[in-house]
Amino acid sequence: MIRRQEIPNLAVSVLPLGIILLAFFLLPFARLLVASFGGPQGPAVYGAVLMDPRYLSSLVSTVVLALAVTLVTLLISGLAGVFLDRNRFPGRSIVVAMLTLPLAFPGVVVGFMVIMLAGRQGVIGEIAKLVAGRNLVFAYSITGLFIGYVYFSIPRVILTVMASAEKLDRSIEEAARSLGASSWRVVIDVIIPGLMPAFVSAGAICFATAMGAFGTAFTLATDINVLPMTIYTEFTLRANIATAAALSVVLGVITWIVLAIARTAAGNTVAAAG
């Protein structure tokens, strides 16, 4: 429904956006690429980054951490989200509010929440002292980071699961039940496939977030070996701009690819289901 004479107006509508994206995103990303090639090693920096045990172990532990966070968050949020969508009980809206309130807590604050839970004076340690007689501290390590990322991811995944569960066609479940399927079979054959697009897209966002997250690690301990911390250290402490840029490009490309694949997959599943 675009009329030819409207084209100048349409152009004016998107021109500011175009300028912002070009000047402050595309150009900086291009410069980042150039900077990564511009070090003493030249383009070989990418080979070095992927071969060097230090960077490689950082990359691997980040990917493993992000995968674990994604799986655990999907499991927790899937169970709680479907339950909250299907049941009405007194206080339900308060429970939903409490679960989704930390939605926009920044990573630094999430890190502090982990310290409150599992830090030196944390509540888990206090309980452990009462029960087992010794303090239990795991905030300042990759375990603490894992807890923090799960904490951070639960609100948004629960919201997605609830929105998606609400749209499930209940008559398919009833049909399955009337044909004699057990509750388990209904969950496995009807509910989980129905929620799959939501799981895929929420899971991809969860993974990408955990890959690029920075604030939580920064609050917990600066020596946690995850990729964003490595980039930060290379850039600020070692002034190794080419390596930092190359690692950033690798990180950006990984998260971008994961999100792109998930979008396509979720789209296809939606199409297949509908």
Added chain:
Amino acid sequence: MQRNGLFIAQLLFTLLVCAFMFVPVVLSVMAGFTANYIRGFSSGLTLRWLFEVWGLYKDAIGLSLVIALACLAVTLIVGVPTAYFLAKANHWTTRLVEELLVTPLAVPGLAIALGLIITYGGIREFRSHWTFILVGHVLYTLPFMVRSVLAVLSSIDLKTLEEGAASLGASYWQRFFTIGLPNARSGIVAGALMVLTLSVGEFNITWMLHTPINKTVPVGLADSYASMRIEIGSAYTTVFLLMIVPLLLLIQYIAEPARPSRAEAAVVPQPAGST
């Protein structure tokens, strides 16, 4: 609905998750009012830490509010016309614009910040000005405004309304102001709340872009967690929660499902790198 063992088990599980999410928030607020956290409440309650936080970090609080409002202004001026354009035009260029728009969310903030520093770090006046941080915030929040408005505009029959107005002689911008804007109101409100919340809480990009004189609240928080006593960190967290929780409650309130499409608008766009 059966209230059987399965229901109870699921309820307990959900409440456990709830405790995991909420207990640390309560603890950190309480610690900010406790005279000595290690000794607990028996040491007495105090407002001392809150006053210390105000003295130490009031500039950061002010700057965060300035940047959030500026960010809102920019995303409104740039984002709403863009969403209007995307809702009207169905063309390969619109898909390109949409794709390009969400790319900054798929790239970690650290990488964006590094790119910005490499590109513009040499321009002293810009590098040390708060608008340098604003640039990062706009990149990160703009997709939320556009998608929120676009979701609402796509859910109504914009085409018929537009054709009616156009046949009566309304120009492009007349239609934008008299049809686009009023119909997009709920999306604009939801988007605006999201933009404010995200801007106030942004850390990833801001930490790299900030300078000693330009600190926002999350940057100050990182600072206080690293170098201050736990009570001050807690009190500062409480101040931050006071800034952000009303916005989050409003978001929840307007997303409450009178219309599913609106709820979706608030839920679907998710940041990839906000930690």
